[in-house]
Amino acid sequence: MTLARATLAVENYDLAATLGCGQAFRWRRAGPAWEGVVGSRWVRLRQERVGLCAETAGPVSDWQWLRDYLQTEVDLRQILATFPDDPPMRRSVEACRGLRLLRQEPWECLASFICSSTKRIVQIEQIVALLCRRFGQPLAVPAGTEPAWSFPSVERLAAATEAELRQCKLGFRAPYLSATARKLAAGEAVLGRLPEMPLEEARAALLALPGVGVKIADCVLLFACGFQEAFPVDVWIIKALRELYFPGRRPKLPRLRHFSRTHFGPHGGYAQQYLFHYMRTQRPPSKAGAIDHPG
DNA sequence: GGCCAGGCGCGTA
């Protein structure tokens, strides 16, 4: 089997922050590199001075699919310049200057986040890995590398029983994933059309799917559909906004949602991911209950 | 053993 290699030229790119910040769930550290799956290809990535070194099971004549996924052609400085100039935002950007939003495949993103509710990121990664191993297609990988599978298709998960999904540790999320896969398989929504819709229309289409609320819808809009003003509000962001922007005041969720929509600008979702990563890496909870007792 | 995790859906007021 041939191993295809390329170097994607890019500046201002923090590969570890980008792949490890909880927006995608299929990347693993492998020594100095990261290994994962993009579409139907196994991929190994390594950060180098001139850009990102990429390897896959070849041949590959055109690497645009990977540039699109990694968003290496996006001018990050222009995006960062739109963030609000306040101390929490400056600290968050300083903490991971080259963090990028990926452009993920909508179905994989949607299904992964349906699995995410009240789960830690490590557990979401485990669930997704189990789903891929059980229902995905085996992929070509270099000798000596762990086997890899594609993310299971809508049709395959629609055909899976709830019991089979529960065996992948989905718990109460199993019926949600099953029902959403079946709706999509029946043509009741077309995820590929979401990026061309107005934001509110795309969000409404996602909210019509079982197991999809505002938070998961916004994750799909932001991570897979290119709506960079979509601002997912989860427990980490609630904690971030309360501690960093409203210390000692503990505003309620509707107030925080309004603030998230109005304060962070046209790339608010991008800013959200910086806050999320900052909270998880620089300000991890020192003890249980820290969310309710910021200090 | 209690608490928490990139929530959602449903019942209630």
Added chain:
DNA sequence: TACGCGCATGGC
């Protein structure tokens, strides 16, 4: 509109 609760599962 805005709570409160149950839902599986695993780590600390």
